[in-house]
Amino acid sequence: MNRNSESFGSVETIAVSFITVLKNKSVFAYLGVTNNGWLMNSKKIKWGFIGTGWIANKFANSLKSTEGSELYAIGSRSIESAKKFAGEFNAPKAYGSYQEVARDPDVDVIYIATPHNLHCANTLMCLESNKHVLCEKPFGVNGKEVRLMIDLAREKNLFLMEALWSRFLPNVIKVKELVDSGTIGNVKLLTAYFEGKSDGGPEHRHFNIDLCGGSLLDIGIYNVFLSLYLLGSPERFKALAATGSNGTDNSIGILFKYPGDSLAVLHSSFMANTPIVAEIHGDKGKIVMEHLWFCPGNIRLIRHDGTEELIKFEFKGNGYNYEAQEVVDCIAAGKTESNIMTHEFSLKLIDMLDAIRKECGIIYPKHDL
Numbered sequence: 407m408n409r410n411s412e413s414f415g416s417v418e419t420i421a422v423s424f425i426t427v428l429k430n431k432s433v434f435a436y437l438g439v440t441n442n443g444w445l446m447n448s449k450k451i452k453w454g455f456i457g458t459g460w461i462a463n464k465f466a467n468s469l470k471s472t473e474g475s476e477l478y479a480i481g482s483r484s485i486e487s488a489k490k491f492a493g494e495f496n497a498p499k500a501y502g503s504y505q506e507v508a509r510d511p512d513v514d515v516i517y518i519a520t521p522h523n524l525h526c527a528n529t530l531m532c533l534e535s536n537k538h539v540l541c542e543k544p545f546g547v548n549g550k551e552v553r554l555m556i557d558l559a560r561e562k563n564l565f566l567m568e569a570l571w572s573r574f575l576p577n578v579i580k581v582k583e584l585v586d587s588g589t590i591g592n593v594k595l596l597t598a599y600f601e602g603k604s605d606g607g608p609e610h611r612h613f614n615i616d617l618c619g620g621s622l623l624d625i626g627i628y629n630v631f632l633s634l635y636l637l638g639s640p641e642r643f644k645a646l647a648a649t650g651s652n653g654t655d656n657s658i659g660i661l662f663k664y665p666g667d668s669l670a671v672l673h674s675s676f677m678a679n680t681p682i683v684a685e686i687h688g689d690k691g692k693i694v695m696e697h698l699w700f701c702p703g704n705i706r707l708i709r710h711d712g713t714e715e716l717i718k719f720e721f722k723g724n725g726y727n728y729e730a731q732e733v734v735d736c737i738a739a740g741k742t743e744s745n746i747m748t749h750e751f752s753l754k755l756i757d758m759l760d761a762i763r764k765e766c767g768i769i770y771p772k773h774d775l
């Protein structure tokens with residue numbers, strides 16, 4: 407992992423931290439003295455959370471395995487929910503609104519864990535309050551929103567990253583290394599599936615058009631991410647969605663055509679439970695990313711010469727800690743963007759998702775029009 411602990415006390419880090427302190431009051435006073443005399447970042451970075459749902463809970467647990475930070479403040483539409491969540495994770499502050507988290511002078515970075523329709527507005531509010539931001543995927547619901555978010559972060563010189571946790575997982579990174587090194591030869595076919603039957607009703611964020619629901623932005627995004635990460639942008643694509651009466655996609659199938667004779671076949675659905683696997687087939691072998699491929703897991707490398715290798719990984723925490731650690735390390739180093747999950751990649755991803763939605767006629771009236 408990109409855990410950069412050695413450089414915490416480096417001259418470069420100290421210089422960058424001083425500059426950040428001068429530019430940005432919200433990251434004030436990270437400097438202390440280590441027992442070997444080096445200055446280092448000694449203050450823990452304080453997280454504020456916006457939203458107290460399923461992923462907020464997972465991410466809060468992951469902070470237990472993240473060095474150099476602490477869960478400090480929880481914001482919810484309901485003070486009861488905020489207090490319950492804060493109590494469970496020993497966070498000192500609980501607020502009955504999102505704005506109060508953004509206004510808390512002791513919060514350094516805010517994790518946004520709300521439905522898709524709120525990502526852009528919540529991020530802009532936090533950046534306006536001079537907070538660094540980690541925002542759940544999809545970053546915004548369209549390219550227009552993502553550009554607004556990135557522009558404001560740059561203007562304010564604040565850290566901003568899309569929380570696409572799979573990009574930081576050692577198994578996913580290993581697959582990229584195997585593909586890039588030519589271990590399976592030239593890639594001819596990538597298949598990535600992500601289905602999960604949703605029990606939510608029409609108001610649930612999975613199906614609610616006002617909350618920018620649909621399988622593509624919720625789970626299909628992982629399939630698109632994998633293809634872009636491993637193979638880059640396709641030269642052509644086709645997509646077809648099965649939309650419900652509310653206009654969101656219940657299921658979607660996507661084909662990416664790459665130069666030469668390479669194809670990616672991607673599908674996602676809220677209508678069925680199927681094995682959530684991804685496979686990358688080359689002309690010398692294949693890589694199988696086992697069930698729940700987007701999570702911490704094993705991969706199998708099967709060569710055409712008949713040899714098979716199971717590649718296992720030792721994971722720390724629940725997996726979300728890898729992206730959390732990147733955020734903490736970047737902020738401590740005075741960086742405003744991750745070198746791993748870059749703004750450029752987030753833009754490439756949302757532009758692809760926009761193009762797919764356009765092809766399928768999926769429109770979020772309150773955001774796209």
Ligand SMILES: NC(=O)c1ccc[n+]([C@@H]2O[C@H](COP(=O)([O-])OP(=O)(O)OC[C@H]3O[C@@H](n4cnc5c(N)ncnc54)[C@H](OP(=O)(O)O)[C@@H]3O)[C@@H](O)[C@H]2O)c1
Binds near residue numbers: 481624
């Ligand atoms: N990275 C991952 O592995 C992963 C996994 C699941 C979801 N996600 C992403 O995380 C985000 C949240 O997903 P989730 O599964 O945690 O959803 P969830 O359980 O429904 O939680 C969403 C939270 O957002 C807040 N909220 C604000 N307005 C809302 C509204 N109108 N309806 C419902 N909730 C509202 C609520 O918090 P308060 O009541 O406290 O205000 C709610 O608890 C989405 O962007 C999703 O794509 C990521």
